[in-house]
Amino acid sequence: MKKIALFCIAILCSGATMATSNFSSQNGTLVIPDVNVDGLTVYDSVTLQLNFANGTFSVLNAQPKPSTIFNTPQEPQYTAEGYTIGSLGCATSGVNEITCYLQVVNNQADRKLRVFNHTQSSGDSLIFDDLNNTYKAALVTVGNQTTDGIWVETTLIQGIPVKISIVFKNISPSAHSISAFKPLFYDLTSRREFEATFKDIDF
Numbered sequence: 001m002k003k004i005a006l007f008c009i010a011i012l013c014s015g016a017t018m019a020t021s022n023f024s025s026q027n028g029t030l031v032i033p034d035v036n037v038d039g040l041t042v043y044d045s046v047t048l049q050l051n052f053a054n055g056t057f058s059v060l061n062a063q064p065k066p067s068t069i070f071n072t073p074q075e076p077q078y079t080a081e082g083y084t085i086g087s088l089g090c091a092t093s094g095v096n097e098i099t100c101y102l103q104v105v106n107n108q109a110d111r112k113l114r115v116f117n118h119t120q121s122s123g124d125s126l127i128f129d130d131l132n133n134t135y136k137a138a139l140v141t142v143g144n145q146t147t148d149g150i151w152v153e154t155t156l157i158q159g160i161p162v163k164i165s166i167v168f169k170n171i172s173p174s175a176h177s178i179s180a181f182k183p184l185f186y187d188l189t190s191r192r193e194f195e196a197t198f199k200d201i202d203f
Helices: 002-014
Strands: 021-026 030-036 043-050 054-064 068-082 083-094 097-106 111-116 127-129 133-144 145-147 152-158 162-169 177-182 184-187 192-195 198-201
Touching: 021 198, 054 145, 068 097, 083 162, 083 184, 083 198, 097 111, 097 177, 111 133, 111 198, 145 152
Parallel strands: none
Antiparallel strands: 021 030, 030 043, 043 054, 068 083, 083 097, 097 162, 111 152, 111 184, 127 133, 127 177, 133 145, 133 162, 177 198, 184 192
16 A cells, blocks of 8 residues: 555656546556656556555556657748747656747858847746746757856857757646747847747647
């Protein structure tokens, strides 16, 4: 019994969201939806067979969650200030954490671009969930540069795609999708700030 209790507590605290789990006393099965294992593997649901007689369990079924990350940008893409920005999707990357991925192409001569994380005085890269909660970015990675500060600044070579990832933390466990993803940028050549907008993203 203690083994079962400890296992269930560990699963519920470290991996599963607040979605409802279901236990059948007739056959001793426990179905736990949305199980996140160490931020690396996500399951739509895991079904356990609980044996109260000897205090053990077995995994009857584990359904991996379909990937919500893509190799190529999804349409529609966003164009501003001579850049083409495409969403590669968003995915659960830890407990109550989501990472969104972008591809940016500079269509003009080589120049520097800032990708905003979060700031105190100006704008932020944001997501809005399906419950109308707003989250500021926590980490931004461009190439081998990662910051939890204000921005990452990088030189974009004309025509060469660059991958960007933006991490958002403390996501509501009741959220099921992203209503809007709004990464914020600043072009150092034109000295203009611009924001892309991507809507209705699953994670």
